[in-house]
Each structure stands twice: as structure tokens, then as C-alpha cells.
Amino acid sequence: MLPENKSKRLPSLPDSQFWVDGIMNELQEGIWSVDTNTNQFVYINQAVENIYGRHRNDFYENENLWLEVIYPSEQDSVKDCLYQAKNTGKADIEYHIFLSNGETRLVHHKFLYISTENNQKKYINSIITDISETQNLKSKLVKTQKESETKTHEFERLTHNIPGIIYQWKKNIDGSDKFIYISPNCQEICELDPADVQQNSSLMWELVHPDDLEAFWKSIAAAAQTLNNWQFKWRIITKSGIVKWLSGIAQSEKQSNGDLVWYGVLLDISEKQAALRERKQTEVALQKSEARNRAFLEAIPDLLFRFSKEGEYLDFKAPNEDDLAVPINEIIGRNIKEILPPSLAQQFLDNIELTVSTRKLQVSEYQIIPIGGKLQDFEARFSVVDDSEEVFVVVRNITERKQAELALRESERRFRAVFDSMFQFMGLLEPNGTILEVNQTYLNLFSVDNLEFVGLPFWELPGWLPETISEIEKSVNGARKGEFVRYEVDFKKNDGNLLTIDFSIKPIFDEAKNIVLLIAEGRDISERKRAELERDRFFTVSLDLLCIGGFDGYFKRINPAWEDTFGYTQRELLSTPFIQIVHPEDRYATIKVFQQNVRGKMVVVNFENRCQARDGSYKWLSWNVVSFPNDRLIYAIARDVSDRKRAEFALQHSEAKFREIAVREALINRINSMIRNSLELDTILDNTVAEIYNHLQVN
Structure with a gap:
């Protein structure tokens, strides 16, 4: 507060209207207000003239002029938007306008529908922004201008609908400060009651983001020292925790006592900053994408060509010059017909024409002898470049693929032959x-x-x-x-x-x-x-002992005759080493035969041995054995010859007795002969004793 002797009254309404007009007319956004009862303009700022290229009086004289300069195809949409604003309180739209010089512009139009407290007067206020070049920059520094003096409530109405905060701030020479005036939009933008801010300006400064606070006060100090216009962008943190970007602009007026009075506007540019950040991110992403695309193109091993519709080489990339039909320095500016063989050149021209006319990808294969000197296979893919009539062609050497396909078809043919045969x-x-x-x-x-x-x-x-x-x-x-x-x-x-x-x-x-x-x-x-069935039948009904043995010394399979002959169960015989039932005196000979079979070839071996039955008796078996080393198996047929062996033993015993009787008879005959031929008893006795001793084989 100023001392009583230095206090000043607030500026009179005309003075206030004067600086408001000054601010309004500095805005780049066009501002106008239309009384909906009379459909007449009650206010138009200077920016409307700049945007529409027409004097504001033209709008006062023709209230529909603003609609008439809109593209005819967009007028209905604008009318719908205006109708929406009357129903909802606000609406916005973008459209194109014609200037008097024939120029066209793209504008953003925001409609605000307001009424006085007693609803006697209703207004459509408009904010028009020229977004022809920078469409996303919606909130800019605004200054207002008023051509005629109005009453205080009209001033409040206008300031209330300006997209920002209009303020008058005083910075005293002793360092104190005070908001002389701050518009109602302070509540919407800063979440502060304007009356509270006028009472305590620190409420506004407490919102400044800590990271921006020092730079904020430095900018004000610099503007105060030079008395230049102040401009600054900073962040605030509202009571609800929302971070917003504000843009401030103000003119300073030095008082006779050294105090400074600032007249300015604060705009909420959060959306604009977000758009800028998004645009920067988009630009960075675009740069990265372009870099990736360039790297991708550099990494592609294929030939790349850009042709005109007539077949002229406009540009190319050739990682491998050996795949080209002519040297690199002989390509640009020449026509396909001058470089490729006639038939191939015509094939290319036909594909180019088809690609341009249908706007669809065309694929073609061909053979040519390039600089490398060997016949090669190539695949060409034709596509249009954007909306132009230029054609982009990717040519890939598919010689190896063709050879692989040929090999694959041959492999398939061989497979099919084997598969079906x-x-x-x-x-x-x-x-x-x-x-x-x-x-x-x-x-x-x-x-x-x-x-x-x-x-x-x-x-x-x-x-x-x-x-x-x-x-x-x-x-x-x-x-x-x-x-x-x-x-x-x-x-x-x-x-x-x-x-x-x-x-x-x-x-x-x-x-x-x-x-x-x-x-x-x-x-x-x-x-x-069927053969196995017949074999199994023979195996089962055979009276001979049939078996299959392994090189490990165990039976693998036996026929029922084994159980009938020896009294063992099949399980007992299969789980017992074969050698255990062989007579101890025959085991060595049996093992020797077994070893010969294991080491030998498929030769039938015959031998005999004795095997013990469950009752303890032994049976003589006559074996026919053959081995199969690859299968590690021995196939054998054994026959019980015990009866034959007993008969043989009995016959051998009878023959021995017969020989003994014959020897005795011969001895008696010799003794009788000696007795008949000699009369000497001693000689007869000596010879008889000698013959007997010789017969008995004793000394």
C-alpha cells in the first residue's frame, strides 16, 4: 500500500479501456464479440483485419462477411460448430478463408457463448488464430485494444473471455509488490481467487516451479533495468498438483517515485508446449527413422534404380558393380533402350507402364550377362514413388536361388522316385x-x-x-x-x-x-x-529238444520237449546258465565246443554230452549246433540218446566177455596141444603156467 499522501486512485474506465485496447490490438489472435440478440458485432480487434485482410468496418457493415469468406465446402461445418457453442457454451473448429487479394489462410476459430447475469444480453465471443504456418501454436501473446470507452462491467466481460490472465502489477522501489488488478481467468488457470492474489501477491509466486524460480526473477529484473517489454515462459504447480506452462508479456511504466507498474497478459501455453515437445519428439523419431532407412538402404545388397515414366535412369545404387549391364558412369541420364538388350528393355518399359497405370507392385524375372561376364538370373520389383510417375525398381541377383530351386526340384524328383518305389x-x-x-x-x-x-x-x-x-x-x-x-x-x-x-x-x-x-x-x-506260425508249430510239436541260446550262456527259447525230458519248468531253464545242468565230466568238452561256435562261422557242429534232469539222473544228448555271430545266437537241436548209449554199453560188455571166452578156449587148446605133443610133465607144467601168466598179464 502506498502512504496516504502518495496513494493514487485506480485508472478511470477510459484509461483502463485504453490499455486494454492496447493489449487486445497487440494479440495475434483475432477477437470479436457478437450480440446474439441483434446479430451485430460489438467488438472487433486489429488482429481480425490482419487475419482476414479486410477492415473491421467491413464486418460491422456486413455481419455475415466472416462466414462468406469461408470455403463454401466448409461453411456448413462452421455453422454446426456455432450451433454447438450455443448449446454447450463453447466449441472450436479449423477452416479455410479467402482474403481479398485471393490468398487463402487456415484459421482456428473458438466460439464462446456467454450471457449477462440477468440473461438480458447474450454474446458469441470468438478467438480466431491464423494457423496457416504453425497450426499447433494456439496460445500466443495477446494484447488488447478497445476503440471506444465502455462501462466497467463491459470491461470485465471482455477481460473475462480473453484466453489468458490480464493483470496490472506494481513493483515498488522498496522491493514490495502488489497486483493492482488481475482478471477472473486467474481462477481457471492458476486455481487462485483473483481477490486473494490482489491481497497477497506471494500466492502467485509460490506457484512458480522451483527449477524456474531464479530465472523468472532474473528476467523481471533485466526488463526493469532496461524498461524493455518483458517476455518469459515458465512452469507453475497448482494447488491440485497440475504442472502448467505459462507465457507472460508485459510493458513497464516507471512512476515518478521510481516504482514500476507492469501491464501484461499471462497465457496458459501447456497445450502448446506439449505440442512442441511432441513435435520435437516426432522430429527426433523422424530423424532416427530416416537414419535407419538410410542404413537399411545401405545394407541392402540389391540394385536400386529410379526411373522416369519413359524409362530414363534418374538415380541408382549398385553395391555390386558386376551385376550392372554397363559401368556406373554410363547410366544416369540414359534410357533403358540404350543400355539393356532390346527384348529386356521392352520388358522393363512394359512393367514401368503397368506400374504407373495400376499403382500396383509388378514383379518380373530375367536373365542377362552383366559386367561380371557370366549369365545371371535377376528378379525386378517395380513400384511407384509416392504420387509421382517415377518408378522405383529393386533388382536382386537370384542366380543362387534359381540354382537352389533347381537342386530342390531334382531332390524332390529323387525323393518322389524313392518314396513311390x-x-x-x-x-x-x-x-x-x-x-x-x-x-x-x-x-x-x-x-x-x-x-x-x-x-x-x-x-x-x-x-x-x-x-x-x-x-x-x-x-x-x-x-x-x-x-x-x-x-x-x-x-x-x-x-x-x-x-x-x-x-x-x-x-x-x-x-x-x-x-x-x-x-x-x-x-x-x-x-x-505265416512262416513264423509254421515254425512255431514245428517248434512246439517236435519231439527233439529245440533251443536258441545266446553267447551269454543262457537259453533264449526252448520247446516243450525240454520240460517233458528233464522235468524243469521253462522259466527255470531260461534263468539258469546252460552249463550248470551239464555233467561235470562233460563240461570242459562242452565249453570247448561252445567257444569254437562263438569264434567260428555258421558251421554245424556235432557232439554229445550228459545233462542232469530234475530227479538227479543224467541223460545223454546228441547235439547239432550252428552259431550266428552277427545275432550272437546259437541254434541247436538235441536228441535224447540215453537208451542208445545204454545199448552200446551193454554190447561193449558182451563183446568183452566173448573175447575173454575165446582167449580162454585158445589157451586150453594150446595146453591140450602141448600135453598131446609132449610126455615131459615138467615142461608141460612150465609152459602151462607161462601161458596162464601171459593170459592174466601178470609177472
Whole structure:
């Protein structure tokens, strides 16, 4: 407060209107107010003339002039926006206008619908911003101007609807300060009651962001020292915690006592700052994108060309000059017809014309002998550049790809030949069991075409018996989990005959261990099964002892004759080393024969040994043995020859007795002969004793 002797009255209404007009007319935004009762303009600022290129009197004289200068196609939208403002209190729109000199501009128009307290008067206030060049800069420094004096309540009405805070602030020479006047928008922008701010200016300074506080006061001090206009942008933090950007502009007036009175406007530019930040971020992102695109283009190994519609080379990039038809320095400015062979040049021109006319990508392949000197395959992709008639062409050397495709087709041909010529039938399945393909062997079995099965579940193939379908589906589910499934199953041919097949499903994995394919295979083993059945019948009914032994010394399989002959159960014989039932005196010879079989070739070996039965008796066996080293198995047939051995032993005993009787008879005959031929008793006795001793083989 000034001392009583120095106090001044507030500026009179005309004085206030004068500085308000000065501020209003400094605004770049056009401001006007229309009385809705009379549809007449009651206020138009200088910026309207600058934006519309017409004198404000033109608007006073023709209240529809502002609408008439709008693009005809946009007038209805503007009328709708005005109607919306009358219903909701405010609305905004962007549209184009014609200036009197023929120039066009893009403006942003904000409508504010207000009324006096008694609703006797209603106004449409407008804020028009020229956004032809900087569309996002919506809130700028404003100064107002008033051409005629109005009453105090009209001044308040105008200041209330100005998009910002109008203020009069006094900075005393002793350092104190006070807001002489601050407009009602202080409540909306700063969340402060204007009356409270007039009573205590520190409420406004307490909102200044701590990081901006020092620079804020320095800017005011610098403007006060030079008496230049003050301009500054800073942040505030409102009581609700919202951070806002404010832009301030003011003129200072030095009083006779050295005090400074500032007349200014504060604008909320939060949206503008956000737009600027967004634009900067967009620019940075665009720069990064351009850098990435440049790096991407540099990294592309393909030839890049830009052609005119007529086929003239406008620009190009060639990472590998050997792929070009002519040297680099002979390309730009020349026509395709001058560089490429006639037929290829025409192919390029046709694709260029088609690309321009349809605006669609065209792809073409061709062969040419480039600078490198070897025939090469290329693929060219034609696309239009933006909305122009220039064509961008990417040319890639596909020689290796073509060679790979040729090799792949040859590999496919070989695979198909092997696949279809196999004796067993095969099917390629998706992991879920859907049939992709079956080979010719299966097709021949049913005299059908491959396409009849593609897309069917594997278990729905014809030939499966009803009772096996669920088992086949279960096998597919097991394979899709990574299991290898194999078993024997019956299969019904097209003629009704049954086949027994050795069936399997194998999963195929990719590098990531994911199952990508199932291979189902079936091999006809019907003949083998019949042979096995006959073999098993022979094996079962044979009276001979049949067995299969392993190189580990254990029986692997025996026929029932073993149980009948020795009294052991089959389990006992299969779980006991064979050598344990062999007679101790025969074990060495048996082991020797076994070792010879293990080391030898498939030669039949015959031998005999004795084996112990469960009752403790031994039986003589005559063996025929042959080994199969690759399978590490020994196949043997043994026959019980115990009766024959007993007969042989009895015969040998009888022969010995017969020989002994014959020897005795010969001895008696010799003694009788000696007696008949000699009369000397001593000689006869000596010779007889000698013969007896010789016969008895004793000394």
C-alpha cells in the first residue's frame, strides 16, 4: 500500500479501456464479440483485419462477411460448430478463408457463448488464430485494444473471455509488490481467487516451479533495468498438483517515485508446449527413422534404380558393380533402350507402364550377362514413388536361388522316385495326424488317387479294421508327443484280404526340437507271419529238444520237449546258465565246443554230452549246433540218446566177455596141444603156467 499522501486512485474506465485496447490490438489472435440478440458485432480487434485482410468496418457493415469468406465446402461445418457453442457454451473448429487479394489462410476459430447475469444480453465471443504456418501454436501473446470507452462491467466481460490472465502489477522501489488488478481467468488457470492474489501477491509466486524460480526473477529484473517489454515462459504447480506452462508479456511504466507498474497478459501455453515437445519428439523419431532407412538402404545388397515414366535412369545404387549391364558412369541420364538388350528393355518399359497405370507392385524375372561376364538370373520389383510417375525398381541377383530351386526340384524328383518305389506303404502327416501325402504303394493297394486322402485324419484311411481305429489314433497322439510307436496290426486290402503289417509312426523334429512332421510306415509281413506260425508249430510239436541260446550262456527259447525230458519248468531253464545242468565230466568238452561256435562261422557242429534232469539222473544228448555271430545266437537241436548209449554199453560188455571166452578156449587148446605133443610133465607144467601168466598179464 502506498502512504496516504502518495496513494493514487485506480485508472478511470477510459484509461483502463485504453490499455486494454492496447493489449487486445497487440494479440495475434483475432477477437470479436457478437450480440446474439441483434446479430451485430460489438467488438472487433486489429488482429481480425490482419487475419482476414479486410477492415473491421467491413464486418460491422456486413455481419455475415466472416462466414462468406469461408470455403463454401466448409461453411456448413462452421455453422454446426456455432450451433454447438450455443448449446454447450463453447466449441472450436479449423477452416479455410479467402482474403481479398485471393490468398487463402487456415484459421482456428473458438466460439464462446456467454450471457449477462440477468440473461438480458447474450454474446458469441470468438478467438480466431491464423494457423496457416504453425497450426499447433494456439496460445500466443495477446494484447488488447478497445476503440471506444465502455462501462466497467463491459470491461470485465471482455477481460473475462480473453484466453489468458490480464493483470496490472506494481513493483515498488522498496522491493514490495502488489497486483493492482488481475482478471477472473486467474481462477481457471492458476486455481487462485483473483481477490486473494490482489491481497497477497506471494500466492502467485509460490506457484512458480522451483527449477524456474531464479530465472523468472532474473528476467523481471533485466526488463526493469532496461524498461524493455518483458517476455518469459515458465512452469507453475497448482494447488491440485497440475504442472502448467505459462507465457507472460508485459510493458513497464516507471512512476515518478521510481516504482514500476507492469501491464501484461499471462497465457496458459501447456497445450502448446506439449505440442512442441511432441513435435520435437516426432522430429527426433523422424530423424532416427530416416537414419535407419538410410542404413537399411545401405545394407541392402540389391540394385536400386529410379526411373522416369519413359524409362530414363534418374538415380541408382549398385553395391555390386558386376551385376550392372554397363559401368556406373554410363547410366544416369540414359534410357533403358540404350543400355539393356532390346527384348529386356521392352520388358522393363512394359512393367514401368503397368506400374504407373495400376499403382500396383509388378514383379518380373530375367536373365542377362552383366559386367561380371557370366549369365545371371535377376528378379525386378517395380513400384511407384509416392504420387509421382517415377518408378522405383529393386533388382536382386537370384542366380543362387534359381540354382537352389533347381537342386530342390531334382531332390524332390529323387525323393518322389524313392518314396513311390518303396515296397512298404508310407504316409507323410502333419503333427495332428492330417494326411499330407501317401506313396504310390498305398495308392496301388486301393487303386485310388492321392488327392482323395489329403486332408483326412490318418486313422480314417480305408483299410483299418474298426477295432484298430482307436489304436491308430492313439499311436498318432503318442507320436505327436515325441514317441516312436511301432507294433503289428492287421490291414484289410481293397479285395477284402487281410494283411499283417509291421506298423510304425516316427516324429520328425526341426532344429528347435519342435515336431514338424510325422512319418507313418507299414511293411507287409504276412508271409513272414505265416512262416513264423509254421515254425512255431514245428517248434512246439517236435519231439527233439529245440533251443536258441545266446553267447551269454543262457537259453533264449526252448520247446516243450525240454520240460517233458528233464522235468524243469521253462522259466527255470531260461534263468539258469546252460552249463550248470551239464555233467561235470562233460563240461570242459562242452565249453570247448561252445567257444569254437562263438569264434567260428555258421558251421554245424556235432557232439554229445550228459545233462542232469530234475530227479538227479543224467541223460545223454546228441547235439547239432550252428552259431550266428552277427545275432550272437546259437541254434541247436538235441536228441535224447540215453537208451542208445545204454545199448552200446551193454554190447561193449558182451563183446568183452566173448573175447575173454575165446582167449580162454585158445589157451586150453594150446595146453591140450602141448600135453598131446609132449610126455615131459615138467615142461608141460612150465609152459602151462607161462601161458596162464601171459593170459592174466601178470609177472
